[in-house]
Amino acid sequence: MRADARRNRERILEAARAEFAQHGREAQMDDVARRAKLGVGTLYRHFPTKEALLEALAQDKFDRLQRAALDALDVADPWEALAGFVHRAAAQMVADRALHEAVQATNSREAAERAGLVASMATLIARGQAAGTVRPDLSVEDIPMFMCGLGSAINMAGGDDARWKRYLELALDGLRARPA
Numbered sequence: 001m002r003a004d005a006r007r008n009r010e011r012i013l014e015a016a017r018a019e020f021a022q023h024g025r026e027a028q029m030d031d032v033a034r035r036a037k038l039g040v041g042t043l044y045r046h047f048p049t050k051e052a053l054l055e056a057l058a059q060d061k062f063d064r065l066q067r068a069a070l071d072a073l074d075v076a077d078p079w080e081a082l083a084g085f086v087h088r089a090a091a092q093m094v095a096d097r098a099l100h101e102a103v104q105a106t107n108s109r110e111a112a113e114r115a116g117l118v119a120s121m122a123t124l125i126a127r128g129q130a131a132g133t134v135r136p137d138l139s140v141e142d143i144p145m146f147m148c149g150l151g152s153a154i155n156m157a158g159g160d161d162a163r164w165k166r167y168l169e170l171a172l173d174g175l176r177a178r179p180a
Contacts, residue, residue, distance in 0.1 A: 009046050011036040013060060016053055017096070029053070055111070061096060062115040065089055069120035079133035082124045083172050086150075090168055093151050094161075112144075128177075135177045146171065 015036035019027035029050055033043040047053040068088040075081035112118050121140050128134025150164075150171060157164035 008042055012046055059111050062111045062117055066115040066117045078127040078131040082128050093154050132177050
């Protein structure tokens with residue numbers, strides 16, 4: 001992709017994040033183009049449909065989560081690695097509340113796999129289980145529901161950080177291995 005096309009794509013994604021944050025799935029493609037200060041034709045060359053734009057936003061979110069998971073793999077303590085990743089993912093959810101709809105509207109498992117996130121999460125879980133700090137019955141398939149629950153808690157907290165952070169700690173406690 002040419003440098004100018006890459007810049008335009010990034011401007012579109014940035015504008016789309018803002019529009020979807022303000023209007024949810026009701027955001028209009030024309031408004032995204034206007035916010036990006038680009039013509040509608042340029043927008044449609046990059047993203048022929050709103051669904052394609054939402055999918056690109058979701059993929060970007062999973063790519064950022066994958067970077068956080070890779071950072072977590074560098075943490076020596078297996079529990080701190082997993083819990084630290086979940087904390088970073090929660091912070092992303094708070095910052096990108098509008099993307100919650102975008103992620104739900106796409107095949108999030110496929111996007112997570114493309115980003116490498118599923119494999120990284122499986123490694124984080126396996127490390128914690130091997131160290132005895134993560135419950136042995138936790139699987140990578142549990143993580144999407146866990147994160148959706150956390151996303152719902154963040155939305156229900158209505159901007160009260162103390163409420164969703166308390167819920168996060170309660171939920172993380174449920175992932176810990178229990179002494180025999």
